Amino acid sequence: MGKNLGDICRAWSGGVGRPDPVALRLVQSDLSPRDYTFGQIDALAGQFANVLRDVGQDAGKVVALFMPKCIEVFASFLGTLKAKSTVLSLFANFGDLALIDRLADCGASCVVTRRASLERLQRIWPSLPALQVILLIDSAVDVAPNVLSLPSRLARASSEWRTATVEEDTPSLIHYTSGSTGKPKGVLHVHGAAPHIEHSMAEIMQLGRDDIYWCTADHGWITGTSYGIIGPWLLGITQVQFAGGFDPDHWFRILQDQRVSVWYTAPTALRMLSRADDIDYRRYDISHLRSIFSVGEPLNPEISRWGRAVLDRDIHDTWFQTETGGIMIANRPGLAIRPGSMGKPVSSIAAAILDDAGNPCATRTTGHLCLRYPWTSMFRDYLNRTDTYRAKFANGYYDSGDLAFQDEDGYFWFAARNDDVINTSGHLVSPFEVESALLELAEVAESGAVGVPDPILFEKIVVFVALRKGVAVTDELRMKFRLHVANRLSAAATPQDVVIVERIPKNKSGKILRRVLRARYLGQDPGDLSTIEDQA
Numbered sequence: 014m015g016k017n018l019g020d021i022c023r024a025w026s027g028g029v030g031r032p033d034p035v036a037l038r039l040v041q042s043d044l045s046p047r048d049y050t051f052g053q054i055d056a057l058a059g060q061f062a063n064v065l066r067d068v069g070q071d072a073g074k075v076v077a078l079f080m081p082k083c084i085e086v087f088a089s090f091l092g093t094l095k096a097k098s099t100v101l102s103l104f105a106n107f108g109d110l111a112l113i114d115r116l117a118d119c120g121a122s123c124v125v126t127r128r129a130s131l132e133r134l135q136r137i138w139p140s141l142p143a144l145q146v147i148l149l150i151d152s153a154v155d156v157a158p159n160v161l162s163l164p165s166r167l168a169r170a171s172s173e174w175r176t177a178t179v180e181e182d183t184p185s186l187i188h189y190t191s192g193s194t195g196k197p198k199g200v201l202h203v204h205g206a207a208p209h210i211e212h213s214m215a216e217i218m219q220l221g222r223d224d225i226y227w228c229t230a231d232h233g234w235i236t237g238t239s240y241g242i243i244g245p246w247l248l249g250i251t252q253v254q255f256a257g258g259f260d261p262d263h264w265f266r267i268l269q270d271q272r273v274s275v276w277y278t279a280p281t282a283l284r285m286l287s288r289a290d291d292i293d294y295r296r297y298d299i300s301h302l303r304s305i306f307s308v309g310e311p312l313n314p315e316i317s318r319w320g321r322a323v324l325d326r327d328i329h330d331t332w333f334q335t336e337t338g339g340i341m342i343a344n345r346p347g348l349a350i351r352p353g354s355m356g357k358p359v360s361s362i363a364a365a366i367l368d369d370a371g372n373p374c375a376t377r378t379t380g381h382l383c384l385r386y387p388w389t390s391m392f393r394d395y396l397n398r399t400d401t402y403r404a405k406f407a408n409g410y411y412d413s414g415d416l417a418f419q420d421e422d423g424y425f426w427f428a429a430r431n432d433d434v435i436n437t438s439g440h441l442v443s444p445f446e447v448e449s450a451l452l453e454l455a456e457v458a459e460s461g462a463v464g465v466p467d468p469i470l471f472e473k474i475v476v477f478v479a480l481r482k483g484v485a486v487t488d489e490l491r492m493k494f495r496l497h498v499a500n501r502l503s504a505a506a507t508p509q510d511v512v513i514v515e516r517i518p519k520n521k522s523g524k525i526l527r528r529v530l531r532a533r534y535l536g537q538d539p540g541d542l543s544t545i546e547d548q549a
Contacts, residue, residue, distance in 0.1 A: 015181040018204050018243060019058060019095030023235050024054035037249045038225075039084060040267055047084075051246075053324060054087060055509060056172035061092025065172040068146050068161065070123040071096035074186065075143075077116060078232070079126040079134075081105040082256045082396040087164070089125045090242055094204070096177050098123075099185040104233035104521055109133060111543025113140045119199050119396055131160065147517050160394040168186040181205025182393065188235045188335050189212035196541055199396030200335045206239075209390035211339040213359050214244040217331060218306060219273050220488040225301075227253040227267065231521055235335045238279055241388070256331055261289040265297040272301045280316060281523030283328065286482060287319045288458050294323055304346055306331055309523035311427040313353035313449040329507040330355055332427070334413060336405070338390030342425050351417050355417070355450065362388060366419050371389050373406050375416070378427045382417040383410040388489075435464030437472050442506045444527060447476060452499040456484045459517040462508070463531040473509040477530050479516050486513050518545050 022437045027033025033050040039451070040046045066069045066471035078086060078100060093100045101121055103112070110135070120143040121153060124134060128151055138144060148163040155161045185204045189197035216301035226245050245252040255272050257263060259282065268276065286292075305320060305328045312330035320328040330356045342364055344356035358364045363385035366374040372381035388405065395402040405412055414431075416428040428434065428443040435442040447462035459479040464472035478494060480486070491511040499507040518529045532539035 015179060016207065017094060017097070017176040018095070018185055018207060019062070019091045020055070020176050020234065020413075021207075021243065022051040022055040022058070022091065023247045025246070026050065026055050034249070037084075037087060038074045038251065038271060039082075040253060040255045040257075040271065044257075044263060044266060044270070046271065046488060049084065051249075054246075057084070057088035057167075058091035059172040059174035060096055060167045061088050061175070062174045062176075064148070064163065065096045065098060067166065067170070068123070068148075069500070071098055071147065072311070075101055075119050076123045076125065077101040077103055077108070077121040079103045079105065079112070079124050079130055080150060081127075082232065082254055084152070086126065087242060090232070092174075094185055095174050097176075097179060097183065099184040099201075100238075101234050102188065102238055104231060105130075107543055109137050110311075111541070112454070113137050114196055114541070114543070115142065115199070116141050117380060119187050122146070122149065125150060125163065128156075129185075130371040134384050135160075135228075164386065176355065179204050180391075184393075187379075187396065188233075190240070190335050197543070198398055198401065200235075201394045201395055201396060202338050202390070203494075206338050206390035207243070209339045209359075209361065209388050210239050210244045211360060213343075213390075214240060214248060216359060217329075217340055217343045217345045218277070219243070220248055220250050220275055220344055222249055224250055224274045224303075225253060225272050226250050226275045226277070227255075227271070227273045228257070229264075229271045229279065229282060230277070230308070234521060235333075235338065236277070239339055240308075244388070246543040249315070259285065261286050261292045265294060265299070268302055269297045269301050273299075274301050274303045276304070277304060277306045277307070277308065279328075280312045280520055281305050281309065281521035282317050282434060283307060283320070284313070284452070284459065287316060290482075302326065304329065308333070308342075309339075310525065311445050312354070313445075313452050315452045317350065317352040324403040330424075331530060332356075336392045336411075336414075337384070337388075338392060339388075341384060350496070351424055353426065356388065357423055357425065364425065365410065366417060366425075367410065367412075369484040371410070376421055377418050378379045379416050379418045381428075381431070382413045382415040382425070383408060384413065386411045402489070406425050430527075434472055435462070435466060435472050436476055437470045438466075438505060440547045442474060443465075446502055447474065447498055447506055447508070450498045451476060451478060453501070454494065454497060456480055456490065457494075459528050460505055461517045461525045461527060462526045463534070465531060465534055467509070470509070474506065475510045475512065475530075475534055476508040477512045477514050477517060479514055520545060 031050040035048045037049040122145045125148045147160045152162045273507040286529035329344035333340045366380040444462035450462045451460035458481045461477040467473035518526045529539040
């Protein structure tokens with residue numbers, strides 16, 4: 014038996030004669046903050062759990078959270094877990110098809126949302142036979158017999174909820190992968206994930222009780238739940254959350270004004286910050302910022318150098334997946350950074366580079382990045398795709414689907430997704446290396462590289478480049494890009510085509526959607542687009 018994740022704030026809440034520390038500082042779009050203590054969060058979660066019981070959505074149901082970042086996200090997340098139901102955390106800007114894919118696949122019976130999203134949900138309701146009730150966070154009255162006011166019910170609900178221990182394999186939350194091929198897959202996690210999340214956060218981020226922590230990830234992503242809700246509160250840490258969007262000035266004012274000491278963000282955000290030519294970051298006081306971590310895609314060496322040169326901070330790259338549930342390999346304070354490297358495994362994790370036959374690869378030989386299982390935060394199934402789940406495991410290892418290599422000193426280096434590596438003239442080329450080379454050029458804001466079929470080369474390298482403001486498109490510029498990659502990497506890595514675009518499609522964790530670039534170049538259906546950032 015294990016602890017219920019819904020009770021993580023209770024251990025740190027105040028009691029008779031004890032202080033009640035701040036658990037959450039929720040910064041609004043206008044940068045005004047509001048503090049919630051551990052006791053307040055636990056009480057709100059208890060009220061929500063009682064509401065779920067009252068409307069028949071406790072004990073084994075799937076409760077979907079479909080709203081932007083607000084206090085109701087945290088209360089309903091923990092309250093659902095208290096009630097032993099399963100959380101499905103969704104991005105607030107999902108469209109009809111993305112919602113149908115996820116809500117129908119997991120059989121969600123309850124959705125917590127805003128009035129602004131009600132019309133969309135009602136439109137697709139006929140496609141969701143399991144959906145029983147919608148709880149509106151911003152309606153004072155019930156709208157229909159099965160569209161109910163959450164505030165009115167919370168006002169009547171007791172904050173007392175005594176949760177019994179749960180089996181460690183009790184489902185806790187579902188996240189859907191971004192659908193790099195085909196439809197997104199529902200990844201199931203359990204309450205027993207807590208030990209690894211807590212251990213990895215303590216070991217890698219090295220947080221203390223006096224730290225102020227900010228994870229910028231949306232709660233629709235695994236980072237936003239494992240390390241934006243669960244992790245910091247397992248350690249009793251005060252965390253900052255921002256209800257606004259990306260804005261360099263706002264972000265650095267938060268770092269300054271809220272005295273953030275540990276910051277967890279994405280390489281895409283760091284690249285955007287590095288390209289904000291109108292912002293002088295030296296005017297912000299970030300002296301209390303001790304550590305910066307990144308996640309979501311490999312950290313380009315150029316951004317590592319920018320962090321050191323401009324922010325006077327190392328940026329510690331971390332690697333994990335929706336499926337792993339927690340950080341597996343990472344850079345961390347005390348471990349010398351090798352720009353471009355993923356770092357070394359968490360102490361409780363055994364990682365290996367294996368060839369196609371499952372044998373260990375030689376040093377600096379690219380192979381499959383695999384993890385020895387089990388570990389507590391690992392996923393327990395792909396919903397309705399158990400055969401696909403089982404195929405990920407063999408001979409005691411989980412195959413991550415990433416290609417990487419290990420150097421002589423035990424550092425791991427990302428090469429590509431297994432289905433992203435480019436085979437051109439018999440040479441295997443990492444798209445990440447091509448993209449990183451292009452980002453070294455002052456004219457380049459973002460870049461993406463893919464391989465497309467070619468009758469002579471088997472695959473030719475095509476790069477997509479978003480230019481910085483004021484840069485003119487010329488044939489000479491395209492040639493400069495090609496020559497730079499060839500000189501920086503090898504002649505085999507020379508792009509055969511350079512496509513100038515407004516932006517590079519990325520999902521909401523910042524990963525470049527190369528399949529979308531490839532499909533657009535070939536005039537094919539790009540597949541699921543629901544997780545593209547800013548996608549309506």
